[in-house]
Amino acid sequence: MKKRVFSGIQPTGTIHIGNYLAAIRRWAITQAEHESIFCIVDLHAITVPQEPKLLKAKNLEMAGMLLAAGIDPEVSVIFVQSRVSAHAELAWILNCIIPMGWMLRMIQFKEKSQRHKEQASTGLFDYPALMAADILLYRTGLVPVGEDQRQHVELARDVAERFNSRYGPTFELPEAVIPEVGSRIMGLKDPTKKMSKTGDDKDNVLGVLDPPDQIRAKIMKAVTDPLREIRFDPERPGIHNLLVIYELFSAEGRQAIEQRFAGKGYAQFKAELAEMVIEGLRPLQARFCELMKDQGYIGRLLEEGADRIRPVAEGTLNTVKEKVGLGLPVLRGS
């Protein structure tokens, strides 16, 4: 049976190869297998401070990136989260059935709030409830994401089960779809932490729009280890991460890659990896530049996407309100 696919990406920071390999590229490859919906989550973006003048432009830029990566607006729906108000409304209702204890277990909040200390907003804490609303509004079956989002998708599933058992069958139970390889691309400078769009040292992050010279420089500076042996070994996070990136861009098997670099030095491996990444990203960068020349077109696509999907979201929201008992009873007389 065909399931609905939904995923989201924040319109913030540098779009990096972790976002591309674990999320955007896979969305494009599998989009025709199911009904696919991709959302640029600007309401999630404002959980940390954003420059108001830049945020709208970032929405367009992210849409340009999704299109450049091959997401076809004839096949999939692309839209901006804040253009469909049912997301925020359902998030509130879900807030009222999610136990605090579940939210307190969310690892991403613990990590991100560390960075922002006492400035961390209530929205940042509540982020998973909004994400659950995104997913459940469309009766989503499959949620393709990177490893860092697994816990949030599981929360969405738990919320769906809790709602269904309290109010009767309403939501589909969603499942995370996480790639076997590359579900967690690590930082180039600190390969013990995931590469991240925001708050990272520039040299830690390989941006999909980085020009060739920058890609070369960042990869050459990437942290490895003193062992000088080019082998897939998760115990050696630096070289392992670079090999995984090579594997994903080359589509070669692990054995073939290890054989190719047997007895060779890290410098040669890194140089070849850089060229592989540069060539892999070249068509995407060219398409992105082309698309960004006509921002009116991207804007219209996003509005059409929101218009197409809004009735689905509102349909679910109305069912939910009815079940929860919000609004007025049907009154007799005028």
Ligand code: ATP
């Ligand atoms: P931030 O670090 O600011 O939270 P982000 O890089 O995690 O940003 P998101 O917009 O939150 O970017 O995530 C978009 C998608 O990219 C999600 O599916 C997420 O799981 C995936 N993703 C993010 N970082 C990585 C990574 N380092 N490796 C693999 N996938 C990743």
Ligand code: LTN
């Ligand atoms: N929290 C996600 C982005 C996101 C999302 C979603 C992903 C918001 N809503 C719904 C999947 C489904 C992140 O990548 N940080």
